[in-house]
Structures are given as C-alpha cells and as structure tokens.
Amino acid sequence: MIRSLRGMNDILSEDYERFTYFLQTASRIAQHYGHHYIETPLLEETALFKRSVGESSDIVGKEMYQFTDKGGNDVCLRPEGTAGVVRAFIQNKLDRKGGIHRFFYHGPMFRYERPQKGRLREFHQFGVESFGVSSVYEDAAMIMMVSDILNELGIGYRLQLNSLGCQECMPPYRKKLISFLQAAEEHICEDCIRRKSTNPIRVLDCKNGSCQEKYIDAPKLIDHLCENCAADFATLQKILKDNDIEFEIDTHLVRGLDYYSKTAFEFVSDNIGSQSAIAGGGRYDRLVEFLDGRATPAVGFAIGIERLLELIKMPEAGLEGYYMGAMDKEAIPTIIKTAQSKRHSDRVVVEYEPKGLKAHLKNADRIKARYCVVVGENELKENTLWVKDLQEKKELVIPADEFQEI
Ligand SMILES: [Zn+2]
Numbered sequence: 001m002i003r004s005l006r007g008m009n010d011i012l013s014e015d016y017e018r019f020t021y022f023l024q025t026a027s028r029i030a031q032h033y034g035h036h037y038i039e040t041p042l043l044e045e046t047a048l049f050k051r052s053v054g055e056s057s058d059i060v061g062k063e064m065y066q067f068t069d070k071g072g073n074d075v076c077l078r079p080e081g082t083a084g085v086v087r088a089f090i091q092n093k094l095d096r097k098g099g100i101h102r103f104f105y106h107g108p109m110f111r112y113e114r115p116q117k118g119r120l121r122e123f124h125q126f127g128v129e130s131f132g133v134s135s136v137y138e139d140a141a142m143i144m145m146v147s148d149i150l151n152e153l154g155i156g157y158r159l160q161l162n163s164l165g166c167q168e169c170m171p172p173y174r175k176k177l178i179s180f181l182q183a184a185e186e187h188i189c190e191d192c193i194r195r196k197s198t199n200p201i202r203v204l205d206c207k208n209g210s211c212q213e214k215y216i217d218a219p220k221l222i223d224h225l226c227e228n229c230a231a232d233f234a235t236l237q238k239i240l241k242d243n244d245i246e247f248e249i250d251t252h253l254v255r256g257l258d259y260y261s262k263t264a265f266e267f268v269s270d271n272i273g274s275q276s277a278i279a280g281g282g283r284y285d286r287l288v289e290f291l292d293g294r295a296t297p298a299v300g301f302a303i304g305i306e307r308l309l310e311l312i313k314m315p316e317a318g319l320e321g322y323y324m325g326a327m328d329k330e331a332i333p334t335i336i337k338t339a340q341s342k343r344h345s346d347r348v349v350v351e352y353e354p355k356g357l358k359a360h361l362k363n364a365d366r367i368k369a370r371y372c373v374v375v376g377e378n379e380l381k382e383n384t385l386w387v388k389d390l391q392e393k394k395e396l397v398i399p400a401d402e403f404q405e406i
C-alpha cells in the first residue's frame with residue numbers, strides 16, 4: 001500500500017469542515033478590509049527565497065524542497081507565502097504603477113522539518129499583504145484583522161508587539177547590542193556567539209534559558225528608536241487601546257532580516273503547547289527593493305492553519321438542504337430532475353438505489369439534511385412528491401410543481 005509522505009497529511013471529514021470554515025471566515029474578513037485574493041505558484045526559482053528569506057536562515061539553509069527541474073532550473077516548493085506575492089507584485093509592474101495594492105492568499109507551504117504535533121512538512125497558511133501604505137494605521141489594521149479572525153473563530157490569544165526601528169535607528173542600536181554581547185561573551189551560548197557576528201539581533205530570541213536570563217539586561221531597541229519610529233510605535237499602541245485590543249510589548253520579538261522594519265507582532269496561544277505562535281507579521285518596507293522592485297512600503301501577516309484547527313469553536317451545525325431518493329427504479333429520473341431544479345440554491349444529495357422509506361429517512365438523517373424527498377409508485381402516478389421536514393418533523397405530499405416553494 002502506498003502511503004502519504006511523512007509530515008504530509010490528508011485533510012478530510014471533520015478537519016475539512018474546520019479547514020473550510022477557517023478559510024471562509026478569514027477570507028471574508030480580509031475582503032472586508034479591502035484585500036483581494038491572489039494565487040501564486042507553489043514552485044518558484046530557489047533564488048527568490050535565497051534573497052528574501054535569506055541564505056543564512058534555517059528555512060533556506062536546511063528545510064527547502066529544492067531540486068533541479070528537467071530544464072536544468074534550480075527550483076523549490078515555496079516554504080512561505082510572502083516572497084511569491086512580492087515577486088508577483090513586481091513582475092506585474094504594480095510597483096511602477098504606484099497606489100495601494102492589498103492581497104490575501106492561502107495554500108500549502110513546504111518545509112523539510114522534523115514532523116511533530118502542529119508542525120508538518122506540508123502545512124497551510126493564510127496570509128495578507130499590503131503594498132503602498134507607509135502609515136502605521138495600516139499596521140494597526142493588520143493586527144485588528146488577525147484579532148477579528150481569531151475572535152470570530154472563538155480562539156483566545158495574547159498579542160506581542162515590538163518595533164524593529166528603521167535604517168536610521170537600527171544600526172546604532174546594533175552596535176550597542178554587539179558591545180553588550182562582547183562583554184557578556186562568557187555567559188552566552190555558542191549559537192549566540194556566532195550570531196554576534198552574523199546576525200546579532202537574532203540573539204534576542206535565543207531559545208536557551210541562560211541566554212535569556214542574561215539578555216534581560218541587554219539594551220532594548222524601543223529605548224533607542226528614532227523620533228519617527230517612536231512616534232509610530234506610540235500611535236500604534238494608542239489605536240490598539242482605542243479598539244480594545246490588549247497587547248504586551250516583547251522586546252525580544254525580532255526578525256533576522258534587514259528588510260523588516262518598525263512594527264513586528266505575534267499572536268500566541270497558551271493552549272497548544274510549546275509551538276505557541278499562531279500568527280505573525282509586521283512591516284517589511286525594503287523587501288520590494290531587495291527583490292529589484294521600486295521601493296514600496298509593505299506590511300503583512302501569516303496564520304498557520306493546522307495549528308489553529310483544534311482551537312476553532314465551530315458554530316452549531318443545523319440541518320441543511322435536501323436528501324432525495326426513489327422507492328422504485330422507474331422514479332429515479334424524476335428524482336434526478338427534481339434535484340437539478342434545487343441545486344442552484346441548495347445542497348442536494350441524491351440516492352441512486354431504490355430503497356424503502358425507512359432507509360431513505362435514515363440516510364437523510366445521517367447527512368443532516370433538512371428535507372427528505374421520496375418518490376414512489378403513487379407519487380409518480382399522481383405527479384407528486386413525498387416530503388418530510390426533519391426539523392419541524394412534518395410530513396406532506398405536494399404536487400411536483402409546488403416543490404420550488406419549499
Ligand atoms: Zn527609526
């Protein structure tokens with residue numbers, strides 16, 4: 001028997017209901033914030049991710065499904081969603097056109113990681129990207145959008161917030177941090193000693209407990225923000241407070257790459273163990289330029305869908321649509337024709353095997369249909385339908401041409 005690959009799951013039955021409910025809810029909310037759906041290929045040139053996610057990252061260094069295709073191109077399955085959207089934005093010359101462009105996407109992403117609970121090799125993300133707005137109000141809108149999505153799904157969260165500064169205030173801060181790390185070198189882990197020269201900001205989210213203890217005293221970027229970054233960060237906090245969104249400042253919430261700036265945020269859940277981040281995002285004003293586009297401010301977020309599924313509180317499912325069946329073979333064409341007349345507006349499930357009334361009612365019950373419609377010899381002769389409303393628990397026989405009215 002051939003099985004699915006390790007870390008790659010089928011999504012079916014109850015999970016599928018949760019999955020589609022999530023996508024419908026998140027897509028509708030993104031549309032309410034003015035975003036349009038965008039779909040980009042699963043396969044891209046490897047160079048795209050090397051330049052955007054960064055060659056030094058674990059994602060690019062260790063986790064990509066990378067191969068040479070039959071034409072000799074170095075390609076890989078996308079490990080995340082933003083790079084492809086930015087590539088599409090530039091390739092379609094929207095950066096030259098100017099103006100505001102708001103997108104949302106969802107689909108599978110691929111990372112060759114060690115599979116564990118809530119972490120798969122093929123996983124699904126829902127993401128939103130906004131191009132052309134430098135105002136911090138857009139950052140606030142991103143956070144409010146995630147909050148709306150989680151609230152509507154009944155998922156509790158904590159919001160963590162930080163500012164990563166800009167090209168003006170980040171470099172002098174980085175210098176301060178490096179001298180702090182030099183003085184603390186004896187007390188920090190080997191990874192952090194290496195990061196000190198490759199990517200010093202990333203030491204702040206080191207998973208090593210004794211490093212974290214040491215970094216309590218590290219200089220904080222939010223104390224060294226330039227005037228503009230400090231004002232934006234204050235505005236962001238005010239808007240969130242005005243809109244009753246609680247947050248914590250987490251000065252160790254950082255991103256490794258230079259094109260990230262200002263707002264960084266993460267939504268975490270305390271109900272899913274150590275893999276607690278359920279959504280993350282922030283501003284990436286320089287990524288479009290990094291990928292050879294015209295400088296365009298941008299901000300976005302992504303939500304990992306699998307991690308959320310079990311947290312979703314599904315609405316009470318009511319009875320819905322029609323189940324239709326025949327008692328005799330001769331009645332089947334009538335059933336099929338009647339079903340067609342309803343499918344433009346409702347779910348209709350047709351049973352092709354003639355059965356007795358009891359068996360049909362049982363089937364209708366199993367698929368949670370509101371109405372069970374059956375045609376037998378009598379109904380066929382008199383051009384009527386036998387209908388049971390399973391919600392109101394009422395049976396009736398109606399002329400076939402009155403069927404549209406129920
Ligand atoms: Zn700044």
Ligand SMILES: [Zn+2]
Pocket residue numbers: 188189190191192206207208211
């Ligand atoms: Zn460390």
